Amino acid sequence: MKGRQFFEIFKFEFKNYAKSKVFIVLTVALVVLIAGVLTLPNLLSGLPQTQAEPEKAAVLNDNGLSALYNAIPAENRAYELVPVGLTEAELEEKVLAGEYACGIVLTGDLSYRYVVPTVSLYDDLSAVLNSLLVSSYQAAQMAQGGLTADQIAAIMGATASAEVVNLGKDQTQNILYTYILLMALYMAIMLYGQLVASSVAAEKSSRAMELLITTAKPVNLMFGKIIGTGLCGLIQIVCLVGSGFLFYRLNYSYWQDNALMASIFGMPAEMLLYTVLFFVLGYFLYAFLYGALGSLANRSEDVNTLSMPVTFLFLIGFFVVLFSMMGDGVDSGLMKFCSYFPFTSPMAMFCRVAMGNVPLWGVILSVVLLLAATVLVGLLCSAVYRLGVLLYGKPPKPGELIRMLKNQKKEARMDPADPSGRA
């Protein structure tokens, strides 16, 4: 009977969100987006390519640079350099008029003026010209010093080779998928945690809670909602990751040579299991907190204010992990602490598993600590919830809340007349 009541609540809460337009539209939209990103380039590659004509760039005082540049294969360069005999003023006019995309005025072996109507962020012409000028200058100097053309070619063509002996993980390979999965963890825990809070507050403000609390056990109400909502989150994650892999596989012939995609979809399978594990654990921990805070709110508007501290705690954890990925490295002292501290460990330990070097016992310890914290927080939060759902008026201050919880505990002990054993 008790189990059935939990199950009814769980089912109701699950359907409540799973059948809502927001959930369906969001999930479908994200799947379509993933499908589009992974499929469209493949479809487009089948169409006849319309190769953009390289734009014309004028060169004054050409010393062979334009020939060197134009020798680069057309698809790898944006311009066609055209030697012209104009004054600099005329050149500037023509560039402004759009006759030439830009102009190069060579002023020495290694110097030139680059005349351009607007400096674009993505323009690499200058960089290409610099390297061409340097290498042709170096070759010219070597030729003057008496080296033969073969010797020069050998020197200029020299490359260094290195063999990486990787004892840990390849962060160049795993940073992308770690980042993507971390974002997914962050969004899912945050979104679904806050959903629990606002849904509890909505039941309270519509006073549906008055009926629920006199009909069902508070523990069932809280767990039913948290697990029902969490299952929606899990389904969404599985849909998104699953559709990513599905559409990658379907378009594999197109993507197989793409290093970026290969590094994302080449992630070890256990990373997906870790994603699910840390989502479930992190979600529970935060959903308890959010559920308790939601129970203290009277209107949906109160929820944001009340849940601010929890949201900040979570955000701080997220940014520590993010900055460690970009900067200090994921095995820094701070990250080590965060990966065992339950409120940050779902993201921090996940990140260290993906990118750092953590022994298995470390992962297990982190999960055990997280589980223990979740049980403690769950007990505390269901006590707050039992109290909060009946409180109307101004949400209590933390001090008042602690006092009320103590009272409630005392009551529970002094209650021999209640054989049903309250939640």
Place this chain on the structure above:
Amino acid sequence: MTLEAEHLYKSFGAKQVLADVSFRAEGGKALGLLGRNGAGKTTTLRILMQVFPADAGHVTLDGQPLIRERLKVGYMPEERGLYPKKKILEQLVYLGCLHGLKKGEAAASARALLKRLEMSGVEEVKLETLSKGNQQKIQLAATLIADPDLVILDEPFSGLDPVNAGLLKDIVKELMARGKMVIFSSHQMNYIEEFCEEICILSGGRVAVSGNLTEIKRSYPRNVIALSGRDNAALLAGVKALPFVREILPAHEGFWVRLEREADKEALLHAVGGLDVDEFRVCEPSLNDIFVQYTTAGAEGGRA
């Protein structure tokens, strides 16, 4: 079935909300639980439903400690509450399932109740689209969905038009005829007088008065007589100067005569014997009078 609350005490922090509250509800009868705002009615009802325990005292069902799972309770809270954005049948079935019904049973019960409440056809409608009175009827359906043995109605008549109020009255009478326990809480004294044999008036967390309503009324001095006739002026002239008449009170029809003693009733009846009399009746206090008396004079007790 008899549900009995015995010597309930409850404090929230330093604030004592209930002190020594006792009453009983019996199958087939309605109990009126009355009191001004903040007198402790809702707290008492929540203790009955074991939302939280009493600090002391206990609740028994037929003499045994109450086990909540064994007693089906239908509760209509004063603050009406259901899911405004959910379809009506869906939420009624959900509540029925929470009470332990199977899905099919809950749906059948919901449909039957909607029909009884003249609300057939709204099964797939969202609650918020209904008028206040109709939402109220859905709330009643939610209260009765699991065929409860104890029905607690907190201000059930607010927002209902006379026709719907009549429908609700009929339903409550049916419940009582079927032996259900009904607890009424309302400030509309006329409804309480109509339904409740037993009342319990709370004031400041204590029982100000409780018991059988007729007996309570009888316990008042019966020295006020309502008199009226076709010629009230002549009637008044005839009784005004009698020695045992303490005062004359104006009334809607005729007037009231307050006598020195109850026993003077005989003499008064004799005195008006030759006059044209339509009405000669002992005025009992109305529930309203009793309520006002006990909740204003006795209000100092129990206030923290």
